[in-house]
Amino acid sequence: MRPTTRSLAPIAALLAFAACATADGQAARAPEIGAWGVDLAEMDPRVSPGDDFYRHVNGRWLTSYVIPSDRTNYGSFSVLADRAEQQVFEIIEEAEAAGAPQGSSEQKIGDLYASFMDEAAVEAQGLAPLQDAFDDLAAVRTHADVLRFIARDDVASNGPVGAAVDVDFRNPDRYVLYLSHAGLGLPDRDYYLSDAERFVDVRAQYESHIAAMLTLAGVADAAAKASSIVALETRIAQAHWERARRRDREATYNLMTVEALAAYAPGLDWRLLLDEAGLAAVDEIVAREKDSFPTLARIFADTPVAVWRDYLTFHVLRAHAPYLPTAYAEENFKFFGRTLTGQPEERARWRRGVELVGQSVGFEVGKIYVDRHFPPEAKAEMEVLVDTLKAAFAARLETLDWMTEETRAEARAKLASFTTKIGYPDEWEDYSALEIVRDDLMGNVRRVNAWTWTDMIDKLDGPVDEHEWFMTPQTVNAYYSPNRNEIVFPAAILQAPFFDPYADDAVNYGGIGAVIGHEIGHGFDDQGRKSDGRGFLRDWWTASDEAAFEAKASALGGQYSSYEALPGHTLNAELTMGENIGDLGGVTMALEAYRMSLGGRPAPALDGYSGEQRFFLAWAQIWRRLYRDEELINRISTDTHSPSEFRTNGVVRNIDAWYEAFGVDPGNALYLEPGERVSIW
Numbered sequence: 001m002r003p004t005t006r007s008l009a010p011i012a013a014l015l016a017f018a019a020c021a022t023a024d025g026q027a028a029r030a031p032e033i034g035a036w037g038v039d040l041a042e043m044d045p046r047v048s049p050g051d052d053f054y055r056h057v058n059g060r061w062l063t064s065y066v067i068p069s070d071r072t073n074y075g076s077f078s079v080l081a082d083r084a085e086q087q088v089f090e091i092i093e094e095a096e097a098a099g100a101p102q103g104s105s106e107q108k109i110g111d112l113y114a115s116f117m118d119e120a121a122v123e124a125q126g127l128a129p130l131q132d133a134f135d136d137l138a139a140v141r142t143h144a145d146v147l148r149f150i151a152r153d154d155v156a157s158n159g160p161v162g163a164a165v166d167v168d169f170r171n172p173d174r175y176v177l178y179l180s181h182a183g184l185g186l187p188d189r190d191y192y193l194s195d196a197e198r199f200v201d202v203r204a205q206y207e208s209h210i211a212a213m214l215t216l217a218g219v220a221d222a223a224a225k226a227s228s229i230v231a232l233e234t235r236i237a238q239a240h241w242e243r244a245r246r247r248d249r250e251a252t253y254n255l256m257t258v259e260a261l262a263a264y265a266p267g268l269d270w271r272l273l274l275d276e277a278g279l280a281a282v283d284e285i286v287a288r289e290k291d292s293f294p295t296l297a298r299i300f301a302d303t304p305v306a307v308w309r310d311y312l313t314f315h316v317l318r319a320h321a322p323y324l325p326t327a328y329a330e331e332n333f334k335f336f337g338r339t340l341t342g343q344p345e346e347r348a349r350w351r352r353g354v355e356l357v358g359q360s361v362g363f364e365v366g367k368i369y370v371d372r373h374f375p376p377e378a379k380a381e382m383e384v385l386v387d388t389l390k391a392a393f394a395a396r397l398e399t400l401d402w403m404t405e406e407t408r409a410e411a412r413a414k415l416a417s418f419t420t421k422i423g424y425p426d427e428w429e430d431y432s433a434l435e436i437v438r439d440d441l442m443g444n445v446r447r448v449n450a451w452t453w454t455d456m457i458d459k460l461d462g463p464v465d466e467h468e469w470f471m472t473p474q475t476v477n478a479y480y481s482p483n484r485n486e487i488v489f490p491a492a493i494l495q496a497p498f499f500d501p502y503a504d505d506a507v508n509y510g511g512i513g514a515v516i517g518h519e520i521g522h523g524f525d526d527q528g529r530k531s532d533g534r535g536f537l538r539d540w541w542t543a544s545d546e547a548a549f550e551a552k553a554s555a556l557g558g559q560y561s562s563y564e565a566l567p568g569h570t571l572n573a574e575l576t577m578g579e580n581i582g583d584l585g586g587v588t589m590a591l592e593a594y595r596m597s598l599g600g601r602p603a604p605a606l607d608g609y610s611g612e613q614r615f616f617l618a619w620a621q622i623w624r625r626l627y628r629d630e631e632l633i634n635r636i637s638t639d640t641h642s643p644s645e646f647r648t649n650g651v652v653r654n655i656d657a658w659y660e661a662f663g664v665d666p667g668n669a670l671y672l673e674p675g676e677r678v679s680i681w
């Protein structure tokens, strides 16, 4: 039953739903992990918690576990992702065998998968399913032709700018078209511009890879063409903003008419590009990295059509390589998998098939997934948990000594306006316009490309869809959307070690509680704080509060920029600032919620661990993860999240209760003087 009042009862008492979730009807009364939710056998008691909390909790696992050869990293999230993959695979297999009518969910799911698994057909067809696109490319003679090709929605390629439709940051009642710089094949500008050995090496291998792909496709002079393509992408990379700056929501909000854009960035026919992309009705856009656009337009104009043709040939091959014969797929994996992320072996074909179905018709699968694996009670119970976290945050808000009443009132109003989505969408995505054909893989991929584009740009014609989700229910993740001021928790994350109804409360608060707190915290991080409760990008801060916030954020950034993930590779504190603030706020909020749930009663000790010790152990346990070095370097350049080790140690050392729980003193490596500890929310 759904409680009508905000409840702070222990989670285990609230969340009895899993009893009806077990497959065999037997209520599993024991937690999935350990006796109360933390796997003590994976800890390393030889490492002092105050010296390295992450390895104290995960040390045995970290030194004994071997990353599977088809993975770039592995940890708690991966275990759940594997489970979801297996469950989705079963759904797909049944759909495939069902012989469901054309156009039904099962038909789309089953036939898309079947078309991917028919390797013999893929081999036999070679490049033929893309031949019309290559013919069109061969006929490209002018820069206008180049734009027409870039704009097509059925064939994925690349180009100096990309487009996306999202809610208008300054008008949450409508959608707007955002234009971003684009055009690179490597993950970030650093890969083109940095002199670090790793990047120099990857660049050279990228050029060889481009030549190999072109050669496979029968293109003459492949080596010379690869060199021109890398030179072009390097020029584009020079125009790109540093990734951390792209997080700045004010700097990236530049509303302008298409006419003004054409005058501001001449050399690229913006009107033609939009018209060809089905956006003839658009007369206003948001230019994200605005001052890069004149440079990109100039690069577009002064690069010969022949070079654009080669560039587009490569990018079409690259985008569709997984659906082409083995020679293309393997060459593509060799570079983008093995070289770039260090993954030794490609994922098994069936796993890639499951992934394709998830990317293409993920909500069709999600509908069946939640029916089977997410009991209806879960949604209501999770709502209670979210309310508990909001109550804890509201209580803390009243006690913050650095904030004036004026700003506090706005923060309070924003917190009260959060919307929460749990498990799955109230209204499901409608795929009825998408045709999937059992023996036509590339046709399916191209129809999915076109459908996805049309589905996105059609949003411009209507009101904001409040039921929209950006992750499928079977995704092991969660997100916050600043321009909607909403937090979203897909069904698949509501499992151990994040959440287990039979685990100790402290463990659930340190797991899913801190995850909920993290997402709420994004509404108040360095960028999220710039929006109000409606999602409107609007400054609601007094100057003194803003200065106080900035000083705290900067102190936290100072800590993170000193962390070295690999020799010579320190974290980018500006890039990871929002996530670090989300983590710190999330754990602080969840601890407060845990204390409130105890209602003044002492928590019992379990295996000699106090309640608050167990809370912190759980936080460290969810971040257990191993990375390949190549993948870690990639993430430090591109990922807004800090590596797991620092999501653990970087947070706990700022929280007084952690020092008390584990007796951490000035002799410990993670020790910070009380005055150096950062507390924001």
Ligand SMILES: [Zn+2]
Residues within 6 Å of the ligand: 518, 519, 522, 579, 582
């Ligand atoms: Zn986050």
